Amino acid sequence: MGISEKIKRSESPEIAICGGGHVGYELSRLCAFMGWKTVIIDTRPEYASCDRFPDSDVICGGYAEAIGGLANDDICIVIATPDHEYDSECLAAALCRKSAYIGMMGSRGKAEAALLEMRTLGFSEDTLKRVHTPIGVPIASETPKEIAVSITAELIKTLAEKRADYVISKEDERRLLSEHGRVVCARITEKRGSAPRDKGACIFVCESGSVIGTVGGGRWEADVIKDAERVLCGAVIKKKTYTSYTENAMCGGEIDVVFEVDEL
Numbered sequence: 452m453g454i455s456e457k458i459k460r461s462e463s464p465e466i467a468i469c470g471g472g473h474v475g476y477e478l479s480r481l482c483a484f485m486g487w488k489t490v491i492i493d494t495r496p497e498y499a500s501c502d503r504f505p506d507s508d509v510i511c512g513g514y515a516e517a518i519g520g521l522a523n524d525d526i527c528i529v530i531a532t533p534d535h536e537y538d539s540e541c542l543a544a545a546l547c548r549k550s551a552y553i554g555m556m557g558s559r560g561k562a563e564a565a566l567l568e569m570r571t572l573g574f575s576e577d578t579l580k581r582v583h584t585p586i587g588v589p590i591a592s593e594t595p596k597e598i599a600v601s602i603t604a605e606l607i608k609t610l611a612e613k614r615a616d617y618v619i620s621k622e623d624e625r626r627l628l629s630e631h632g633r634v635v636c637a638r639i640t641e642k643r644g645s646a647p648r649d650k651g652a653c654i655f656v657c658e659s660g661s662v663i664g665t666v667g668g669g670r671w672e673a674d675v676i677k678d679a680e681r682v683l684c685g686a687v688i689k690k691k692t693y694t695s696y697t698e699n700a701m702c703g704g705e706i707d708v709v710f711e712v713d714e715l
Contacts, residue, residue, distance in 0.1 A: 471498030477599035527552035618651035632658035644704025
């Protein structure tokens with residue numbers, strides 16, 4: 452698999468909230484604060500309302516059909532409906548598709564009953580391990596606002612763990628895929644200290660002379676580009692560490708960078 456096939460865009464996550472009640476409402480507000488796109492799904496017109504959720508896309512209708520029709524394979528699905536029957540409907544639909552996260556609100560007893568029902572429907576134990584339930588990080592949350600905070604924290608944690616190996620913006624991806632010829636990808640695999648970019652950040656040095664992406668700017672980036680140009684000319688550099696001590700960088704930290712060659 453080539454670099455162009457492996458890169459994933461670093462887009463903002465999308466959250467589908469099944470249930471527009473008190474928790475769904477507070478969670479949507481926190482998602483808006485985080486800059487995340489949200490989709491609200493509810494069968495009740497008074498809860499699936501654009502007036503109630505002005506910052507969200509709203510779907511008023513059946514849960515299973517709505518979940519099955521979600522276009523984003525990496526969407527996060529939060530199940531917080533008002534009824535156990537709806538929860539099971541949402542969970543079965545969510546487990547039938549790809550998603551970055553599936554979380555279901557409810558007590559341990561309610562969660563165990565829902566999972567038992569999923570087993571009777573034929574879902575494997577490995578598939579059921581995808582479900583976060585009881586939902587949220589354990590912070591003794593009780594009010595809708597507190598529960599929304601715990602869910603948001605779990606979403607942040609889960610998304611960080613699933614962060615793409617190749618982090619590149621949508622615009623940079625378009626530029627890269629319009630290139631032809633050989634390219635060297637320099638990618639951060641580890642970050643220590645206060646290095647400016649996280650693991651996965653990439654810079655691409657193309658045979659055409661184009662340089663796409665960033666690993667943080669400044670002296671570090673200039674040296675990474677020079678090394679990538681050397682690799683493009685035939686030098687063998689598989690991995691190199693850049694530190695504030697050797698690169699005279701302003702921040703105190705270091706990054707491990709791997710170099711990969713591909714043909715676009």
